[in-house]
Amino acid sequence: MSTDVAWERLFHAYGTATDTGTALAGPLAEAEDHLWSAILHQGSVWPATPPALRAVADRLAEAPALGLAFVRDVASAVRMGDAAEELRAEVAAADTAAWTAAYVAADEDDQVDMWDDETGDLVLAEAALACWDLLPELVGPVTAFLDDPDPGIRAGAWATTAELLAHPGAADRLPVFLPRLAGAAEAAVSVRERASLVLDLGRLGGDPAPFLTDPDPLVRCAAALTGPLADAPAAHEELLLAAVRPDALDPLAGIPGFGGHSPRQVLIATLTGRVPDFSRLYEPALAALPHAFRTAPCPDLGPYLRVAFPSGLPDDPTPEQQGLARELAARDELWDPANGNRRFTLGALGLPDDREAWRALSRVGTSRCRG
Structure with missing residues (x-):
């Protein structure tokens, strides 16, 4: 629980994290600004991020859309794959605890000067590793929302699950979730939800090819954008058709699988990289x-x-x-x-x-x- 964390010994993007404890003591929905400014600041994580991530994951039922988005964004920010162990060795060789203690005790001017010491970068790397190590534990809490009655929450849960299953420590769960994800995409009535699920299916290495013949061009385009179809001529043709009407993808704006980017711009980057x-x-x-x-x-x-x-x-x-x-x-x-x-x-x-x-x-x- 967040009440068990010594927030005064941690810091975030704006200083000592005592205000994080206060923010997380109230309704989770009211902590949104703090989470995406101080705790996850422009894609960077801080020593206060790992306990905040755990606290949010423990309270997903309170504000599912917000909580799932935060888990997903942190997971995306700390994705490191095979580089984790090399980074872990560098962190282990540094006295990050002493640096952090000195940092939270220093005044603002001295804190600025402390970043000249490369130990500060290793403190942030340690925070990223702590978040990274936590991700497999979050699969359970997140997947509890895969069958939520709200299609937006379902899509958010699947997108977050896809982010978590990219972790090597969760890879053994793919055989269970890939067929379930493919079935969810086939059953989705909403074009927006179906497109979102197809993007997740492709990202996890599933087979999005059947969706190249979907009745809706937005779903066909989503399938064509996925990695498994990068060399498929039929996928190239779908992307070319979509690209002459780039605004046609606007209904897919905000789908988690686009990672906050414009669907039109994702389409253009993908198309020009393949053709x-x-x-x-x-x-x-x-x-x-x-x-x-x-x-x-x-x-x-x-x-x-x-x-x-x-x-x-x-x-x-x-x-x-x-x-x-x-x-x-x-x-x-x-x-x-x-x-x-x-x-x-x-x-x-x-x-x-x-x-x-x-x-x-x-x-x-x-x-x-x-x-």
Whole structure:
């Protein structure tokens, strides 16, 4: 129980963890901000994270959606696989207990200075290992929600279970859960739930191929995105069909299997990683232009540009390269001089941040053709 933890001897992202004990003493739903800011801070874990993780897992029934999401996010943050034992040896050779005691006793300025000592990094590694070691124990509490009447909670429970079963210490449970997961996906009435379960099935190494013929294109696309179908031509075709209408995946936003990322951007990253022929990617690339350069590096257009122009602008462009250059240069809204996202993205790809250069590429060979 959280009341048994000496929180004053631990710290989180903002300092000594005495406030964690207070936060977890009340309703779990009211601790949400503290959990995702102090305890799991921008994907980093702290000495206060392992006992907080255990406390949340003990209270899943109180706020299942929140608790499952927190367990899943911590599990994702500390995923380390075979690297765990090497890291464990480094931690064992350091006096992490003394460093932690000194840290919680220091004032804020001294705490900042203490991070110059590499022992601090090992203290955080020790916290990650403690969370990692706890994950197999959480399979039981989490799987209690796999048949919850709420489809959102069921999907969250399966996604969290998938994260936990990726741990080597839980791998022996896969033969039990994979058939159950496949059956749950087949039985799911909701397209959103079925797509979520198919993503989890593929992640755990199950067979998502039957879902490539699902009646709903969103489910077919979810199956096509999974690792087991990375080399399947039929999966490539589904991704290409989806990519020409990237907003069509918006109904899947927020599905746990996307890890907080935009489904559209996951689709683009997956497609461009599997299909190296830009002539096949040309239409999807044009469909990405309305979303271009909103962030940097641009996850919508950037992957297509990387495939289209792997060595900069070519001297002898293909029709598809010229077409993309023409359409890119034609969109006034993409060439705002203040758009740093465009400059950063193009620069990182070794491409010119010069509208006229793109216009010139689109015209290469036209004078020869007229002559």
